[in-house]
Amino acid sequence: MSSLFDLLRELFSYGFVIRAMIVGLLVSLCAALLGVTLVLKRYSMIGDGLSHVGFGTLAVALSLNLAPLQLSIPVVLVAAFLLLRLSENSRIKGDAAIALISSSALAIGVVVISLTTGMNADVCNYMFGAILALSVSDVYLSVGVALVVLIMYVLSYNRIFAVTFDENFARATGMEASSYNMLIAALTAMVIVVGMRMMGAMLISSLIIFPALTSMRVFSSFKRVVICSGVLSVFCFFIGMVVSFGFSTPAGASVVLINLAAFCVFSAAGRAGLKV
């Protein structure tokens, strides 16, 4: 027990670990809340698509020596609206179109990189995450984004439920359902851009999908699923970081694996008849 304690003490003596913890916990929380709606509306592909678009933009920014976040936030926001339109429109195969965009963005990123900087450590960090990459200004940005997401989410909670549960009914009773979809997509875009550098473009979407899917195995009201997703996501991130530090494994991948473990535990509990 004391060795775990020592590990934690050592962990928190590093500035970069504290920065990563702050950014990661906030991103995990926000991603989990948004994830409940995205998963239930079958929009979870959007998260995946956005992270790939984010990677493409980062790669371009890197090779052109542009500021990565300043470029990727607007580009990913635009992509969010585009992907949302594609998902809403079921007539053209929305999911196929998203897969197309996301792999194209990835391909653009990879080609641009190989033509310019080459596959160096920076690039690898963008794909699979690096906690060392976070600066103090990243911390401020993530706190800002998290505040916006949390405030908008809490204030719009009732309508987000209504639109998630039944969009047609929501519209018939006077709600602007499409603006709530846009709100969710925009918030997701911001969370992905902020979280991508730490978790990695390939892994960030799991922060959106896992907690919601896991909570739904056991919890059966919307509010409980939302709360459990938030708590679980934060918990898994923390454990993942500790594990990553203790075993010297990559942070992003460790967090994903802890999420996977939680999913298995909840699935087993749900199978065994635990429903709350």
Add this chain to the structure above:
Amino acid sequence: MVSCRNVSVSYEGFSAVEDVTFDVLAGDYLCVVGENGSGKSSLMKSILGLIKPTSGRVTFDGLGPAEIGYLPQRTNVQQDFPASVHEVVISGRAGRHGPFAFYSRSDRARVDENLERLGIADLRRKSYRDLSGGQRQRALLARALCAAERLVMLDEPVAGLDPMMASEMYDILEGLNRDGMTIVMISHDMKGALRYGNRILHMRKKVLFFGASDEYVGTDAYRLLNAEGGE
């Protein structure tokens, strides 16, 4: 209360509803009948503002969009949705508030009242995904009643229910109508439509018949639908 004038709906060139004109009067129990694909749901959606009619006009007489209750045609989308009955029903009130509002005490009172009225007060804490088909329809009707002041639009509320549950649903609707609620109901159940509705709108893209239900039985339109396998 609602008047439709020459309403047409088409989906990318495919016309689903053509030139439909009729009125809903306060206190009506209007049943919309017709074969599958005859444009009933499309017409209802255009009245609710969910799709834009390609031509024609729908006007409401002293009725805002937030005062209409809607029971959508059953889909499989929400089969597995984690939500309590209470959460589902109170979401009928969400459209009445500003964008950032929370539910008030009167919203909760309204939910209680409608749960009682539909006999599902004991289910309020249960999960929507654990309900039977009939219980789900009641929960969705309760939600519609939370949204509606004077008019509810129901898209096949008894489809998929066993005869017992269907007749309970009819009793509930009859009671509501007696208490002054105007009802527009799409139905495949001709017997129910004739027995409970005071008016019939028979559609096949266009209006084949619109009028009092006791006049309907003698018409060609009635024979057409019944000969083609309607009940």
